[in-house]
Amino acid sequence: MVIVEHLRKYFGETRVLEDVSLVLNDGEILTVIGMSGVGKSVLMKTIVGLIEPDGGRVLFDGVDITNLSESEYNDRVRSRMSMIFQQGALWDSMTIEENIDLALSIRRNLSRKERAELIRESLELVGLPDVQKMYPEELSGGMIKRASIARAIAARPKYLLYDEPTTGLDPVLAEMVNRLIISLHRELHTTSLIISHDIENLRKFSQRVALLFDGRIVHECAASEMWQQSDPVFNGFIRGEVGILS
Amino acid sequence: MRNPVVTVGRNAARFMTAYGQVTILLFQTLVAFRKIPTYLPQIVEQYSNIERRSRPLVIVAASAMGFILGIQIGTQMDAATPKWYEGGLILRSVLLEMGPLIMALVLSGRVGSGIAAELGAMQVTEQIDALRVMAVDPVEFLVMPRIVAGLVAVPVLVIFAELVAILSGYVSAYFTIHLSWDGFMKGMTRAFAITDVFASLIKSTIFGVVFILFGCFFGMTAKRGAKGVGSSTTLAFVWSSVAILVLDYVISAVLFFIW
Numbered sequence: 109m110v111i112v113e114h115l116r117k118y119f120g121e122t123r124v125l126e127d128v129s130l131v132l133n134d135g136e137i138l139t140v141i142g143m144s145g146v147g148k149s150v151l152m153k154t155i156v157g158l159i160e161p162d163g164g165r166v167l168f169d170g171v172d173i174t175n176l177s178e179s180e181y182n183d184r185v186r187s188r189m190s191m192i193f194q195q196g197a198l199w200d201s202m203t204i205e206e207n208i209d210l211a212l213s214i215r216r217n218l219s220r221k222e223r224a225e226l227i228r229e230s231l232e233l234v235g236l237p238d239v240q241k242m243y244p245e246e247l248s249g250g251m252i253k254r255a256s257i258a259r260a261i262a263a264r265p266k267y268l269l270y271d272e273p274t275t276g277l278d279p280v281l282a283e284m285v286n287r288l289i290i291s292l293h294r295e296l297h298t299t300s301l302i303i304s305h306d307i308e309n310l311r312k313f314s315q316r317v318a319l320l321f322d323g324r325i326v327h328e329c330a331a332s333e334m335w336q337q338s339d340p341v342f343n344g345f346i347r348g349e350v351g352i353l354s
Numbered sequence: 355m356r357n358p359v360v361t362v363g364r365n366a367a368r369f370m371t372a373y374g375q376v377t378i379l380l381f382q383t384l385v386a387f388r389k390i391p392t393y394l395p396q397i398v399e400q401y402s403n404i405e406r407r408s409r410p411l412v413i414v415a416a417s418a419m420g421f422i423l424g425i426q427i428g429t430q431m432d433a434a435t436p437k438w439y440e441g442g443l444i445l446r447s448v449l450l451e452m453g454p455l456i457m458a459l460v461l462s463g464r465v466g467s468g469i470a471a472e473l474g475a476m477q478v479t480e481q482i483d484a485l486r487v488m489a490v491d492p493v494e495f496l497v498m499p500r501i502v503a504g505l506v507a508v509p510v511l512v513i514f515a516e517l518v519a520i521l522s523g524y525v526s527a528y529f530t531i532h533l534s535w536d537g538f539m540k541g542m543t544r545a546f547a548i549t550d551v552f553a554s555l556i557k558s559t560i561f562g563v564v565f566i567l568f569g570c571f572f573g574m575t576a577k578r579g580a581k582g583v584g585s586s587t588t589l590a591f592v593w594s595s596v597a598i599l600v601l602d603y604v605i606s607a608v609l610f611f612i613w
């Protein structure tokens with residue numbers, strides 16, 4: 109379980125997160141929605157320790173991980189939690205195989221054979237069996253997304269954080285990635301936090317939804333009931349009403 | 355209008371902060387040296403990158419430098435000075451100043467800015483964040499191999515450049531004052547001091563660390579957007595040039611007093 113309590117983050121004068129509290133329960137898929145630039149990526153990066161918050165804390169399986177050193181983060185958090193970045197963020201000087209292999213170095217005592225097996229399995233899970241020797245620049249947008257998911261699941265983390273996995277993909281590919289998220293969830297028994305703008309399909313890949321607005325989580329509910337909410341800001345956002353901006 | 359005192363103060367503060375951060379990065383890199391065996395393939399790759407990318411440029415720059423030296427020194431010698439003197443003058447100016455300094459400036463434009471652009475692109479596309487999430491230390495994986503490779507590659511390139519410069523210096527002296535090869539060799543032999551070679555090696559090693567470190571620093575701290583990468587390469591070049599010029603003075607002064 110990941111518990112976020114009163115998280116606050118400013119960049120200089122820019123207020124991004126004011127007071128964010130959020131719970132990610134074991135086994136669920138939670139989607140955070142919100143306007144562009146509201147701080148969704150900042151929230152996710154704070155959870156994995158890429159950004160240091162100015163206030164508040166993050167509890168990871170009961171342990172406060174807010175001010176861990178980089179190596180403590182690696183041992184306690186990142187060995188069990190991985191992130192898929194908005195643009196894929198594959199290392200472009202390396203082949204897909206080398207990308208996944210480097211990501212596997214987090215698990216120190218794997219033999220060469222075990223690594224090769226995990227690489228093959230991961231690529232198979234995302235439906236990309238034949239790209240091992242290819243470089244990221246040789247892949248299409250959808251393949252990059254899937255390869256970056258393969259890299260993130262290689263070490264078999266318990267938690268997966270997806271930053272806009274379907275943004276920028278055509279509807280068919282987006283649907284495919286959404287299905288992939290669900291199937292990974294089932295097969296690897298992961299707990300997932302997703303940032304998404306895909307309001308339409310949210311119910312298909314997610315159990316719960318939370319709206320980040322003006323530095324706070326202003327509303328959360330079951331994804332199946334998202335269209336029957338009374339919160340005006342939440343309703344305005346999911347229905348695309350410009351009025352909520354004021 | 356901005357208050358000039360505020361502007362100066364703010365820039366001074368920015369300078370001190372960046373200077374402090376670069377110093378921290380240097381220490382982190384030194385600590386990362388214990389991972390040299392793990393990242394040996396990266397080190398070898400970076401070495402060949404640095405060498406291969408800059409060899410043509412080094413040849414052109416070093417020959418130009420040698421030609422200029424040959425002409426400058428040749429035309430300034432009066433009839434009373436023996437011609438063979440020029441051999442020693444070329445040798446010493448190349449080893450002590452022109453070789454390490456000019457080559458460091460040239461290489462910081464080629465290698466340092468290249469590193470800033472490369473790491474800057476990685477930074478803005480979140481590849482460096484991805485390294486950290488996958489528990490790979492960016493200093494160990496990106497900075498340390500470049501520094502270690504530079505520790506070898508830069509002095510090698512500088513010594514190579516100095517050989518080229520000395521030879522082209524001779525060619526140019528031959529055409530300006532008809533200096534004979536024997537005379538040139540005589541001048542060089544008389545003036546040769548092994549300490550000059552050490553000075554050359556010391557300077558080029560230190561300058562190499564400087565421009566690679568600044569390249570890494572400004573690349574890793576590039577701001578988002580296309581402008582961010584562009585300004586990181588400029589900053590890397592400006593800062594390393596200034597640092598190299600200042601350090602050149604300091605090292606020359608120190609060596610002068612020691613030897």
Ligand SMILES: Nc1ncnc2c1ncn2[C@@H]1O[C@H](COP(=O)(O)OP(=O)(O)OP(=O)(O)O)[C@@H](O)[C@H]1O
Nearest residue numbers: 119122124142143144145146147148149150151194
């Ligand atoms: N490292 C940083 N330094 C300074 N400002 C930052 C940094 N990272 C993010 N910001 C700022 O924080 C705000 C929120 O950014 P963030 O990337 O979290 O938005 P987002 O909700 O993910 O938007 P999008 O949906 O477009 O991805 C933005 O104003 C951004 O400029």
Ligand SMILES: [Mg+2]
Nearest residue numbers: 148149194271
């Ligand atoms: Mg984002």
